[in-house]
Amino acid sequence: MVRPPSTDDPTATDPGWVDEVLFAGRSSDVCLSLPDPVDRATLRRLVTAAQERLTAAGLRSGGAVALRLPPSLAYVVNLLATWRAGGQAILLDHRLTDHEVDRALERLTPQVVVAPVRTGGGALRVFVDVTEGVTPYADRPAVSGHAVIQLSSGSTGPSKVIGRTAADLVAEVHRYTRIDGVALPGERIVLLPSMVHVLGLVGGLLYGLHAGVELVPPQRLSGDAVLAAIAAADSPATVLGVPFHIGLVTATRPDGPLPQFRRMTTGGELVPAAVARAFTDRFGVPLGNMYGMTEVGVIGTDLHGRHRPSITPAPGIEVREVGGELHVSCPASPYVGLTDPTRWSAGWLHTRDAGTVDPDTGLVTVRGRLDSQVSVGGMKVDLTEVETTVAELTGVAAAVVVWDNGITAYVQPDGPLSEEALDTLLAERLAGYKRPRTLHLLDQLPRTTTGKLVRSVDALRTAATP
Template structure:
């Protein structure tokens, strides 16, 4: 089933295994529950919905080798549209529904899909876990067919500019599902998954949605992403349950007061950022089950795991991956570059993916400890943000001369120098039109001049920047 050879030939649709969606994701007894977005959905219903959506996509002009972009909130409609696009042997780009219209427009201009699958915007209650939407397939006249064999395209920070376009073939996704099948502590048949992670990102998409369909472990998305809503979703079923989310969700549950008894909770698994050292013990004390961790990347999916919590701070590489430590950075063997149209030896070269993560690899066991990012990408509540993108967006605002964006203790901070008439409130208003809320700086300080190092470079040290503000060189800082 593995796909090999050049990224550019033969034609993209010929490189996708025939019937892989039906074989790996939709097969199984028709009356078997596979999804629950409020109400249960069995496999027969899912297959019928996917077939109907496939006809609508075809009517919109999407066919084999075509391209589609999905801008849909977590929903049954998202699942149906994704599977229908893949059944059409089309290449799918996932766009986070939380992005602004400005960001979506930039992404569409950059990627040129032939069809945009969207839904009429409806206001939803805060912290709603999923939406009820009807996908609409809209033809885009400037769209182009796929130039690579990838079934899936994702943007590293969910936007444009400095973000990377990352491609994965159907065979890549099937390989990752095989990795999950070989993990004895990952959800399998007879169990169920309560998914808290976004299905637009790799953990929620492959580790959550696709693995649940493949392993026949029904997936539930809570109606509300509050501690009470998540606990209610766990308690609502008598099958062994695994919760999949990001460390923020584990922190939320660990701090819940008087949680109900959850005798069928098997474990929680988190990924996306480094876990606070005391969190696994706090979670275990509250619920009596392990807090497992996973390390992965959009480029490869799951890379290493500690699902029992017994290896911390180490994790064990998944089946078939070769890891090495090179100059303090983690490199992973990967036959082809995952970056369509990008030649950057700093990211991939000579069959090795350069993760930009600082790490240690134990030479005896092969286990890995990830120490943190070596570039500008950070994680805010499990969502990836590229600080360079935020900085460039700020620098382009009217009245701003220079900008430095830093990340400290889970928060983004921005330090700006601007024209005398620049107003922080006005800058925040403009920024809100261009960046999703989770990318916006929590603190915005406007200084007469940004501090620089002895060599004339902009200072990027958080302590030094705050000292400049404290020294009175700031013109306004209303959100401090």
């Protein structure tokens, strides 16, 4: 077993971990299919060449590289090359605006920026062809010794700057190997989430490289393309995505049996029971549930769908309930800059998720955001319950329920639907004090760059303004 890098310094980055943990398999093994197969020997050569380009542009050990690349072979190669050179990788989602990127660069001062100079492929391509440009930016060391800097999803407010060490990443990769139900060596992961964010980065790319699991992004972000990727080889396949992707897959009827389809695993938001039932009824395979955060990675899983909506804490992760909030063990603050004691203190990350921990089984039940608990006329209402009820109605594609001087529902219809009809349906299913006082029907609910529904009241108000 490979030892994680030394943690004597909580921000220590040992570049040797890339070769030891990610490149330890056989050179001839295919690790990526884009759709042309890329074996480990080819990937090593590409990473070595990219490392030389980054160094020539000014990257030094202890410096940082900002990657503003769409999902692509270029992204994978430059990410691994940055780490192999002893640098910090700042992951900037390619869908961020220039203003957002400029603010991040001014704060994080990378030595080098890698961005596309040419991109091929349509907008719905999951992986695209990229010719990257490597540009010097600032002659300064990285703002911290973390191996990776990520921005939180921003679904509930401004993004946070989060750092994770090489030791954190290695520990999480090994944690995946001990989770019951993950893809095994020789199998495939059909990868849908972005590798800029933690599920696609660690649960897909890093775990796949370490464990000898082939990553197979579909050609396009559509249900037909996902099913085609599953059927493209005889080896077992796990689909890895977020709840948004369940609808894409479930809405597509396969042309024939898919014996290769092992399971689908989703992270991110809670999955409504009706959505889970629709998926399992269609495909007859488990819909696995994964709960995690950018700050610590995977926290718990139920990959066989046995305990929905509860999960089992991941190996090496401790979860406790404090005043109705879930806290997760986290030895050092993951935040870059001043530490907010309401987010992290004394070795515990405050998730701001409501939940319970069963004292007998250890199962964790996540009940949604802590701020989803409101009082209406002295009666407690869980906005997550209201939102789930709205989202499960016929004719509703997606819904967000927030408190805005009263319970307010923002609804994206799936076909003809009026506010009057919606209110009538809710009157049959929710007590009067739980029902939304205000309903907004939107052609498209706002989402973050990772596909999560935005829950910021200001952003939702803006989206609903004619």
